[in-house]
Amino acid sequence: MDSVINKLTEIEEAADAIVAHAEEQKAVLDKEYEERKKAFDKELEAKTQSELSKIQEELEKDKKRLLDGQSGANAGSIRLLLKEYDENHTKYAQEILKRITEV
Template sequence: MDSVIDKLTEIEVAASAIVSHAEKEKEELDREFEERRKEFDRELEEKTNEKIKKIQEELERDKKAMLDGQESASSDLIMSLQDEYETRHTEYAKEILQRITEV
């Protein structure tokens, strides 16, 4: 009977040691997982920031190109209006004078 109790005690001690070892391994795996998760988060944040920066740069280039195009179109329109004025200012002045004197 004592040998059965001794064997059961041995088994319980061995089981406790196995559970203790498993808990330590679990803690180690939890730490390792946490480190990997943090590394993943850091890398993802870096990649996201790089993509955001590229998008912002692209938008800035597009905005500049659009503004340059509008500026060029505005300059062309102003020059066209100035040329028209230079060629027809006398005619415009006569029309204005005629309208004033009709009243």
């Protein structure tokens, strides 16, 4: 009977050792998984920031191009208005004076 109890005790101790080893391995694997997860998250964050920067740069270029186009169009309109004024300001002044004096 003692030999059976001794064998059972040995088996239980072996099982406990196996479980303890498995728990140690699990802890190592958990740590490794966490480190890989952090590295992946960091890499993903860097890629995301890079893509966002590229998109932001493109948007800034588009905005600048649009503003430059509008500025050029506005400058052209101003030139035309100034030319119109230079050519006709006497006529406009005479018409204004005529309307004022007709009252």
